[in-house]
Amino acid sequence: MTAAQAQAWGGKTTPDLEEDDLRYFCQIIEERAGIVLKPAKHDLVKTRLRSRVTANGLSSYGDYRQHLQSLAKNDPEWQIFTNLLTTNKTDFFREPKHFEYLVHDILPAWLKTSQKTFKVWSAASSTGEEAYTLAMVLGRYLPKDRDFKILATDIDTSVVEAAQNAVYSISKRSEIPTEYQQSCIDIGKGEARGWFRIKPHLKEKTVFKTHNLIERTAPDEGIFDLVLCRNVLIYFGADNIDFVQKKIYSTVKPGGHFFIGHSESLQGLKHNWKPVGPSIFRKGS
Numbered sequence: 001m002t003a004a005q006a007q008a009w010g011g012k013t014t015p016d017l018e019e020d021d022l023r024y025f026c027q028i029i030e031e032r033a034g035i036v037l038k039p040a041k042h043d044l045v046k047t048r049l050r051s052r053v054t055a056n057g058l059s060s061y062g063d064y065r066q067h068l069q070s071l072a073k074n075d076p077e078w079q080i081f082t083n084l085l086t087t088n089k090t091d092f093f094r095e096p097k098h099f100e101y102l103v104h105d106i107l108p109a110w111l112k113t114s115q116k117t118f119k120v121w122s123a124a125s126s127t128g129e130e131a132y133t134l135a136m137v138l139g140r141y142l143p144k145d146r147d148f149k150i151l152a153t154d155i156d157t158s159v160v161e162a163a164q165n166a167v168y169s170i171s172k173r174s175e176i177p178t179e180y181q182q183s184c185i186d187i188g189k190g191e192a193r194g195w196f197r198i199k200p201h202l203k204e205k206t207v208f209k210t211h212n213l214i215e216r217t218a219p220d221e222g223i224f225d226l227v228l229c230r231n232v233l234i235y236f237g238a239d240n241i242d243f244v245q246k247k248i249y250s251t252v253k254p255g256g257h258f259f260i261g262h263s264e265s266l267q268g269l270k271h272n273w274k275p276v277g278p279s280i281f282r283k284g285s
């Protein structure tokens, strides 16, 4: 922050976030993305939106609220607002039991069918680690005469862009089991030192797009053998969890599967999935 900006805020480094402005920001992010910001996350609202107050040349969160209220629904500032309030934590091979279930249960059954292409949707894909993990696993375990396609979507345009780059800090390399590393990633040299990239033959199987899970429409890519919607339902209220599980149900093939995060649950909802493992569900054939 410049000295002039600090002065505009009465010498304070951060303006106060008034209760009614906080309530407004929380209400809008729930309406737009389904994300319920619990009191423990309220400090995060202040920290994350601070940069937008300064970037717009404003002096308080109340001014930023008024600024947002004056904008058209499709103004780019709304997307920036949404991007700032998402939580994007993810890892390669996160919750590895799901990938073990894919290898030992789902794929052997699928290989007994005559289908050619195994189709997966990584819904809420963040920076792409989940989608590329799927590509690594499917690339390793599917025979040459079978193919796979991965659709990966997220509401946050900045993570979708990062995922499309397929370049990660070398510090994340250890998340990838050693037996996958040689065939799945290229380690950067020279100017790219400190980074690795996903090998092109895996990257090209993965399409990243923006998609809002709480919107009525499903992706155009048709129906899937497997949908992962992990570690995002935890931020939603019961109505949106119900809406999303129903929408995903309509995109899964009969006999196909649905994974949610290990700390998430469909408990208390009336649904048609058959639970077949920890946070693993199957659609009846």
Ligand SMILES: C[S@@+](CC[C@H](N)C(=O)[O-])C[C@H]1O[C@@H](n2cnc3c(N)ncnc32)[C@H](O)[C@@H]1O
Binding pocket: 032, 033, 034, 035, 086, 087, 088, 089, 090, 091, 094, 123, 124, 125, 126, 127, 130, 153, 154, 155, 156, 159, 211, 212, 213, 214, 229, 230, 231, 232, 261
């Ligand atoms: C914690 S990350 C989970 C990433 C990955 N699925 C995993 O389990 O590692 C949650 C992601 O959900 C996305 N998200 C939040 N609300 C969303 C919505 N309404 N539609 C689509 N994605 C959403 C966020 O942008 C964030 O990238």
